[in-house]
Amino acid sequence: VRPLRADAARNYDRIARAAREVYAELGADAPLDEIAHRAGVGISTLFRRFEDKRALVRAALHLGFLEQLVPQLEEALADDDPHRGLMSALEAAIGFGAAEHRLLAAASDLGARTMESTAEVLATFTALFRRAREAGVIRGDLVDEDVPRILAMLFSVLATMDPSSGGWRRYIALVADGLAPEAAHPLPA
Amino acid sequence: VRPLRADAARNYDRIARAAREVYAELGADAPLDEIAHRAGVGISTLFRRFEDKRALVRAALHLGFLEQLVPQLEEALADDDPHRGLMSALEAAIGFGAAEHRLLAAASDLGARTMESTAEVLATFTALFRRAREAGVIRGDLVDEDVPRILAMLFSVLATMDPSSGGWRRYIALVADGLAPEAAHPLPA
Numbered sequence: 001v002r003p004l005r006a007d008a009a010r011n012y013d014r015i016a017r018a019a020r021e022v023y024a025e026l027g028a029d030a031p032l033d034e035i036a037h038r039a040g041v042g043i044s045t046l047f048r049r050f051e052d053k054r055a056l057v058r059a060a061l062h063l064g065f066l067e068q069l070v071p072q073l074e075e076a077l078a079d080d081d082p083h084r085g086l087m088s089a090l091e092a093a094i095g096f097g098a099a100e101h102r103l104l105a106a107a108s109d110l111g112a113r114t115m116e117s118t119a120e121v122l123a124t125f126t127a128l129f130r131r132a133r134e135a136g137v138i139r140g141d142l143v144d145e146d147v148p149r150i151l152a153m154l155f156s157v158l159a160t161m162d163p164s165s166g167g168w169r170r171y172i173a174l175v176a177d178g179l180a181p182e183a184a185h186p187l188p189a
Numbered sequence: 190v191r192p193l194r195a196d197a198a199r200n201y202d203r204i205a206r207a208a209r210e211v212y213a214e215l216g217a218d219a220p221l222d223e224i225a226h227r228a229g230v231g232i233s234t235l236f237r238r239f240e241d242k243r244a245l246v247r248a249a250l251h252l253g254f255l256e257q258l259v260p261q262l263e264e265a266l267a268d269d270d271p272h273r274g275l276m277s278a279l280e281a282a283i284g285f286g287a288a289e290h291r292l293l294a295a296a297s298d299l300g301a302r303t304m305e306s307t308a309e310v311l312a313t314f315t316a317l318f319r320r321a322r323e324a325g326v327i328r329g330d331l332v333d334e335d336v337p338r339i340l341a342m343l344f345s346v347l348a349t350m351d352p353s354s355g356g357w358r359r360y361i362a363l364v365a366d367g368l369a370p371e372a373a374h375p376l377p378a
Contacts, residue, residue: 160338182372
């Protein structure tokens with residue numbers, strides 16, 4: 001049984017990897033047989049590994065999180081400088097959103113945003129904001145509830161531009177100036 | 190012919206007004222006969238005045254713009270203090286989004302956002318930002334292209350909260366600190 005299970009796992013991984021590529025290129029309407037073709041498997045193998053399109057998009061997105069975003073966030077957490085760590089994590093997260101915007105839009109169309117991945121990212125950001133606040137390098141009147149809203153604001157600008165332009169970095173810088181302790185006028189509750 | 194045309198205009202206005210109320214209460218799925226009922230007209234009159242649901246939502250939204258937002262923006266433009274003018278306009282616009290979030294969601298579902306209204310609001314904000322920049326009360330490195338992105342960021346937080354909580358004011362204050370000239374680190378292009 002062992003070799004068969006290893007085969008199944010390898011196929012799962014190949015298909016998720018191909019789906020990540022194909023959705024990034026073609027968006028939510030990407031044909032499944034193109035994904036199977038690129039993974040080097042038959043369409044029946046694809047259907048055996050993934051019950052539906054939503055499961056496939058979720059796996060592709062989760063792969064992107066694991067391979068691209070999570071290592072960058074871990075690096076940011078390991079940074080000795082709490083401000084630099086927070087800023088590089090923001091850059092990594094919005095950069096991930098920019099690079100994977102078609103896959104994310106496909107996931108959103110299918111209602112397939114992986115909540116586990118999102119919760120993990122949010123927990124890391126909460127830790128990064130706390131650490132920066134305790135070090136006095138961002139304003140002291142921020143609370144944990146601000147973290148998802150600040151991320152939502154920064155992600156929202158992606159929809160207003162060609163995400164590959166990198167123009168979103170400008171709004172990280174603008175918000176960073178709003179987060180600075182020396183800029184702070186007290187926030188309303 | 191005159192009295193008939195006045196009648197038609199009165200019905201149009203009544204129906205748009207009722208639609209604004211009913212969509213705010215019940216969202217995109219509000220039944221059309223409830224709207225006709227509340228307007229005091231028959232359903233056939235409603236269909237004579239509005240070719241489809243999208244036209245009705247668009248008229249309701251346009252009425253909201255005209256009656257609520259536009260006067261507040263005009264007041265903000267008339268304010269002698271460019272910083273206070275800009276801030277009260279931001280508060281008015283996001284507050285309008287908060288008060289009318291169901292009508293806006295209905296419009297968005299139906300693809301009925303009124304582009305004319307949006308363009309008008311954006312033009313007013315562009316003027317307010319320019320005036321504040323020229324007066325030196327906001328950072329000098331902002332450009333016109335930043336205006337829709339800053340508005341998009343502030344609107345995006347509404348989706349993360351109960352809009353009636355007023356919690357969105359906190360993010361106007363945060364962004365305002367990022368706009369302050371004394372906070373400014375140079376923005377990337």
